[in-house]
Amino acid sequence: MSALRKRFAAGLCCVLGAWASTAAAQSARPGRPEPLPERPFKFPHIGTHTLPNGLRLLVVEDHSLPLVAVRAVLPVDSTADPSGREGLYAVTLGAMREGTATRTADQLADAFAELGRTVAPTGFTALASSFRHGLELMSDMLQHPAFDSAGIERRKALQASAAARLAQAAVTAPRQIFYAELSGPSDGYVRSLRPTAASVGAITPADVAAFYARHFGPAGTTIVVAGDVSDAAALAAVTRLFGGWHRAPPIEAERPTSPAVHETTIYLHDARSPQTYLYIGGRGPTRTEHDAVATDVLSAVAASRMQQTLRDKRSFMYSGTMGVIWQRPPRTAVLVGSTVVNATKVDSALAEWMSLIRGLSVGAPTTPAELDAARRLRVGSLPARMDGPDSLAARLVDLARDALPIDYFDRYVSSVARVSAGDLTAAASKYLDVNHLIIVVSGDRTLLEPALRAANLGPVVVVDSAGRPLAP
């Protein structure tokens, strides 16, 4: 008997057995158990230190694996790229890896190979036994970059290639259009989403040196350490390696403008993608505003309704998200949902989705069961978000980047418990106002435009990939 036949015969045999056994299994199944008492959530102790030069250090000990994760939270990011030099932040960070005052790129690579892990100027994860050595390499790149022309040119080539690949991804245009409509085309974050070969090519070594001098220094920088290292050892190592870093305080980034979101508009982008990307959303609160937690819980309810309707009930989508994207202060958060659907279903999917959003503030407010599930989801998933040194370090980065109080995550748990259904309705009215949404539809215009206009869900404006209106 061939292998295939043997398998087929075995399969038949199993089927007959399974039919009989299924009925028995169903009748004998035990009932759903009651959960055990909850263990109160408590974020691990965070050691906090500030060096005399202003550099801050946050440490969480986790000795479950012989690993340590280190990150540098800098006072600058790509939103500070000057106009026409988009990509400068990435090129500057990359050029730091091309050599320091005392190490060539080859010597850095040799050192990384000894550690079995690449060290970046902004962090690394390595064996605990390599902690001090990795930190020394990181501090050398951050404090003493050589910035030689050849290294900068190499990094420009990498960044230009990355920009070209980013531009060909189907998700890039709808994301850029969404943020351009939200914050205006000249906003730093919007520009940071679209470095080009031209903007990267225009970067000079002098630009890199000036950007570094303007934005990098101990003041405003936080080093976070999580893993198998003691607080005292982390403090000693960071003091030794960063205590002598003296530079002028970084210049604060310009405060972004926040133009009002006008009436709900559908921005239609003609993409060559066989599928259609949908983005819906608007501006949210800052992470420390009084209704930030309510907005976060609201997004869980909105995401659940989206899943249940657009996937489970209507099969319009495979996966989609709806959530709050917190941004570095003083930028406000963005409350946004996105998914991918077939072009022939876009009008129906969009109508259903807008109806769900409308219901959150008018007509179908959050039910007690939904509120309970959303609270459990937000609090219950917290331990998974601090599982291991990398995740712990990511949470410490949240604290540092978003200027949150050290006990933020413990407070978050109690804040979630206090959120009411009324709070969610208020947050929905304020941040998911169906009359003031930005909607981006990116796909085959020939199919989409007639359907969207016929559906009459809002004015339709055809735009290019930067969000600029096209002539009718």
Place this chain on the structure above:
Amino acid sequence: MSHARVSAVAALLAGLGLPGRPAAAQKTALAPPEPASRAEVRPLAYTRIVLPNGLVALLSEDHAAPLAVVDVWYHVGSKDDRAGRTGVAHLCEHLMALGSPNVSGPQRTLYQSIGGSSPHWANTTEDITHFYAAVPANQLRTALWIEADRMAAPIAQVDEQQLDGARAVVEQERRQNIENFPFGVYRELTVAALFPPSHPYHVTALPPVADLFAASIGDLESTCRPYYVPNNAVIAVSGDFDTRTVRAWLDEYFASIPRGAPVAHVGVPAVRLDAEKRLVLEDKRAALPQLHIDWPGAGFAAPDRLALNALGSVLSLAHFGRLSHALVDDRHLAVAVAADNYDLESAGVFEIVVVPRPGASLTTIEAVVDSVLDALPASPPTAAELARFNAYNAVTAVASLQTQFARADTLAHGEIFAGDPVAYAKQVAAARSLTSTDVEQAAARYLTKGRVVMSLVPAGKLDLVSRPELPFTNVTPAAAGGTKP
């Protein structure tokens, strides 16, 4: 392809986006630590239990956070799909996620209502299907009850309407995760060229959906149910629990599920290509070309796998890899190179991917790749190259176990693929014994003239194809808008 291996190429591409005088003299350098290549990789502590019905349970306690992960692996994947029913294993995963006799509606919804979360909730590969979730530690018992209910009556709740809905969602998944990406179909076209049509790995887990519309509920039940039995499953639990308590819960919820008939797993014949196949894939959304070169590789338990992993490092480790050095640093032809053996359960794919600099010729790049490969016998891997491989291999083995999801996955993977939940730790140790000759001989055995060379080019840019004077097959799907007649 395992998740970790698949992610290597994604990481290569994503990594491309990463991005005066010193204020003070560099402080005295620290003495370097003991090289990571010799670092000890301690296996995870776990308890292995086999229930009378054949279900294997792997329990790994860790009380660092009030969290537990439940990860149920069924030893069935796309290589078990029958001819004319491709994609069925994956469709069955979707059907298994629509509820069970005592769980009305998707299990995902119930999990979320108790604080559960998961990156994807379920996944189907060529070899396995698994369902996984993290829950607050006090809800672990409920999670076990959910999974037992799913296992006790697989696909028992499905009607025609649900089947139609599941087909539509799977169709959408393929569009979203494969067809919507420039060159997104390259992998399925590569394995189709490497493995002959009758081979179990000829088709991937998420193929074109035409076969799904020919499958009835009865088909699906008869095809899938035999695999969803306790004696073909492994449940891995990792996190904050007491092993004795969980053992009792396993008895309570799983022990009554009847053992199924023994599962006969499909045989996987070894594959060698007799000659080179040259393919071209065009895409109207792409702006930049790529070059992929693939050979049949070694499966997870094959003796040559570690040597091929080492070979991948020798060729493409950043800065040191021979291809990286030649193409990226020396000739400035590429921005990145990746080479590795992607191990399936019973076969593998050794792949070299080159991302060219704008304007670089794929023909020149292929010539450089070939010259580097041709030089291997005369210039076998050095001790330093093997030490670098072992350093990264050891640290990656530890770093990849940070999360409870990863720990549960690793234990279940080792149990099913190698009969040893902590096979990973032993393989790190075994890799330290590799010699230069081992790697050189593996290269000679696998990196032969029988290979698949695929030029990925923007639509209509056939002038960018590597060595265009040689005959090639244009494998561009119609939707990608190529010049194929």
